[in-house]
Amino acid sequence: MxxxxxxxxxxxxxxxxxxxxxxxxxxxxxxxxxxxxxxxxxxxxxxxxxxxxxxxxxxxxxxxxxxxxxxxxxxxxxxxxxxxxxxxxxxxxxxxxxxxxxxMTQVEKRQLLYLMAGRHGSPWYSLLQMFTAHCHSSLRSRVTAARTILENYEMDQVCGDLVCPDNVQPDMKMLHHAVEEGKQSVFNQLSGYTNIDISKT
Incomplete structure (x- = not known):
């Protein structure tokens, strides 16, 4: 090195x-x-x-x-x-x-492990292909998909329909912020966005 x-x-x-x-x-x-x-x-x-x-x-x-x-x-x-x-x-x-x-933080490691080996019903290899395709899509498409996922999660949470409620959960504050930042970047005709929370630094 x-x-x-x-x-x-x-x-x-x-x-x-x-x-x-x-x-x-x-x-x-x-x-x-x-x-x-x-x-x-x-x-x-x-x-x-x-x-x-x-x-x-x-x-x-x-x-x-x-x-x-x-x-x-x-x-x-x-x-x-x-x-x-x-x-x-x-x-x-x-x-x-x-x-x-x-x-990674311990939470990030738990989230990654949940994606790879959690009992959510989706094979890791399939999820990996979906994430790869998602990241190749336009920012507008990604924001639309993320908003749908966010709203589905919140509705399932309220209705008690989450698949693994006792497992690690997403950072909803960060997810809401990411969707909003992505949306603003689309409006400004940018190809991406950053999601840094200054209050945590």
Whole structure:
């Protein structure tokens, strides 16, 4: 595992902003207007001359309408996640996946285990294919499907019809927030959204 110095980390941190902006074809002017800062501020962030605070960083990805996790993982663990692709060798894929699972919260691990081995009646392989197809669909389609799932869950919960009421349950606050953020991103013609709850940081 390669160790880098502070200069390397500053440069890589600045790339979070420049790469994510380039990936969405947004200009520095667009980001300045969306964040309420000057174009010079955006330039300084992308050069590493200064850096956004936690709130500004989360707002950056909200304005872009994309998931920040891949960019932060590439910053924190460049030897593992920077540029990793599905066609990379099996060892690299397994190492990255095991790292992610190891660093999940206990609730996330329970939720993943429930999806894979819970007595909900749906085979894991079928669920995996559904999730894969879902993530390839347009954001508008994903928001529509998520809203239906959310409403079905809430109705089944009230009616006492949940399949496994004693097993781990979804974070409904997060799910409601995700649906709303996704909807707003569709209205703003963005291809994705971020779902960071600043109150938890």
């Amino acid at each position: 390669r160790k880098d110095n502070k200069s390397d980390r500053v440069k890589r941190f600045a790339q979070i902003w420049s790469l994510s902006r380039a990936d969405t074809d947004k200009t520095q002017e667009y980001m300045a207007n969306g964040l309420g800062v000057s174009k010079k501020t955006i330039q300084n962030w992308e050069k590493g001359a200064s850096a956004p605070d936690l709130f500004e960083g989360s707002e950056w990805f909200r304005v872009l309408g994309i998931n920040p996790l891949p960019y932060y993982l590439a910053f924190l663990y460049p030897w593992m996640f920077d540029g990793i692709k599905p066609d990379d060798n099996d060892e690299e894929i397994e190492q990255a996946l095991l790292f992610l699972v190891k660093n």
